[in-house]
Amino acid sequence: MKYEEIFARSFSRHDQNRFRSGALLACFVILWCMCTVFKPYLGTLPVYPEVEKTTLICDTSKPRYDSCEMKGDVRIQGNSSTIFVFSSQLTNASMTIKPYARKGDESAMESVTTFTIKSVQDKPETMIKCNKTHNVPAIVFSVGGYAGNNFHAFTDVIIPLYAKSREFNREVKFLVTDNRLSWSRKFHELLKKLSRYEIIDIDHENEVNCFPGVVVGLGKEERKELHLESVKDFTSFLRSSYSLDRSTTENLTNGLTKKPRLLIVSRSKTRTFVNIKEVVHVAQDSGFEVIVTEMNANLTRVSQLVNSCDVMLGVHGAGLTNMVFLPENGVLIQIVPWGNMDWIANTYFGDPSKAMGLKYIEYKISQGESSLIDQYPLNHQVLVDPFSIQRKGWGVYKSIYLDKQNVTLNITRFKETLSRALEFLHS
Structure with a gap:
């Protein structure tokens, strides 16, 4: 006689049900004990926040300026002038950029802050943590160099900023480096017409600001000053800004x-x-x-x-x-x-x-x-x-x-x- 038949005859149907219930309860008790014992160890397992891959496009070929555009998870530590992205598009994992449109002028660039873009390529857990999260992109630019001069303020900063920020329809934040209070006050009316938000003096930001996209550096045409393709649109914008x-x-x-x-x-x-x-x-x-x-x-x-x-x-x-x-x-x-x-x-x-x-x-x-x-x-x-x-x-x-x-x-x-x-x- 087979073993299964002997086992089945040894218990009544009621006894079999009682046995199954007892076994199930014993399993729950054992599982609970294991969770209690191992809970301290399980609590130390790392849990990483989700980090979005960043699209990074940099152009350093222009004679007058360098620029980088990033879309995705971009994190900026202002007081160290460092930008962190999760991307494999940088060959050496980092690069530097000065966000002012007179690249070939050593005298001008001496007073322009250098930003380092660091790329985390394979371990998102090493990304610096966010302290402030913004839901609109940002533009990083410098008002160092010659920007204290009215001509250079317009041709090196205001006109390039106008040309770039228009695509955001005021839904963009301006991160100003090498800021001077007198400069910000002078151009306050224009800045608020280009962005709905107060400018951020990024050099003095101790916390990490995180954005869904960042532009670093403003473009400028070679050998042309006070110029952009739609310069009449720009002068019309000025008349509107100052109610002329x-x-x-x-x-x-x-x-x-x-x-x-x-x-x-x-x-x-x-x-x-x-x-x-x-x-x-x-x-x-x-x-x-x-x-x-x-x-x-x-x-x-x-x-x-x-x-x-x-x-x-x-x-x-x-x-x-x-x-x-x-x-x-x-x-x-x-x-x-x-x-x-x-x-x-x-x-x-x-x-x-x-x-x-x-x-x-x-x-x-x-x-x-x-x-x-x-x-x-x-x-x-x-x-x-x-x-x-x-x-x-x-x-x-x-x-x-x-x-x-x-x-x-x-x-x-x-x-x-x-x-x-x-x-x-x-x-």
């Missing part, structure tokens, strides 16, 4: 008797108008209402003043950057100092003003209109061969032609320039 009334000067073509307004940008330290009173008088005699002022950091007031004028006049310098607030079809008159400044004058203000829809007039002073003739003999290289000074480097050239030169305009010759500006306004 005039988009064009077309009211001057309607036969109105109101005098056109001429804004003379004065300077107090260098490249000043020595005979400013004569300049004002000849402009008034030519039919202009004349305003003389030095530009300041209050962009709300500056923008309103410039926008109320039809012509802007000044010696080459950062103050002319405020031409961005002129109404379209307005006129920019740039006084170009002695020193073979054709390229810099045209690149910085000539070409950009035309792209903005302005009329551009260049008045290049003669040797006799320069204060340099009082500082050097007439046969000195400074006067007869500026190219030889250029070859000594930008620092030497700048110290002479930009830092130590004032102008005395030839009134008779300058009157012709004013007549040309009037023709532009009424054409």
Whole structure:
């Protein structure tokens, strides 16, 4: 007789059921005891938060800037200027980047913070933990370098930031490095039009900020200043940001008797108008209402003043950057100092003003209109061969032609320039 049959006959059906229930209960008791005994050890097993893979695209081939775009889990430790990503796209697991658009200029880049992008390639548990988690992406940029200068603030930072941030429709946070309170205050109106959020001074962030995407570094076209493809859209954006009334000067073509307004940008330290009173008088005699002022950091007031004028006049310098607030079809008159400044004058203000829809007039002073003739003999290289000074480097050239030169305009010759500006306004 088989063993199963003997076993079955040895117990009644009731006994078999009691046996099964007892065995099941014993298993539960044993399992509970094991959990109790081993619980302390089980509690030490590592539990890692889920880390999303990051798409990382960096471009270091451009002559003017480096940039990286990251989408996924991006973590920034501000006080160490370190960005952590979970990605295998960096060959050496890390790289450095300075987020300012003058890569080839050593003097500018000295004061720009270096960010390190560290890639965790195979162990997500080594990723630094988040203290603050944000639900919108971020743009990291520097206001070091030359950004304290009005011209460089616009061409190196504001215009590239405008071009990049538009794709986010204000749903982006600005992480500013090398921040200066005066800079942030000056451009506050523009920054809040580009982002719904307060800027973050990332250098002083002790906690780890985590974002679903980060852009580090802003792009800029090679050999072009104050420029982007849609520069008229940018000037329109400025007028909207500061609630400026005039988009064009077309009211001057309607036969109105109101005098056109001429804004003379004065300077107090260098490249000043020595005979400013004569300049004002000849402009008034030519039919202009004349305003003389030095530009300041209050962009709300500056923008309103410039926008109320039809012509802007000044010696080459950062103050002319405020031409961005002129109404379209307005006129920019740039006084170009002695020193073979054709390229810099045209690149910085000539070409950009035309792209903005302005009329551009260049008045290049003669040797006799320069204060340099009082500082050097007439046969000195400074006067007869500026190219030889250029070859000594930008620092030497700048110290002479930009830092130590004032102008005395030839009134008779300058009157012709004013007549040309009037023709532009009424054409």
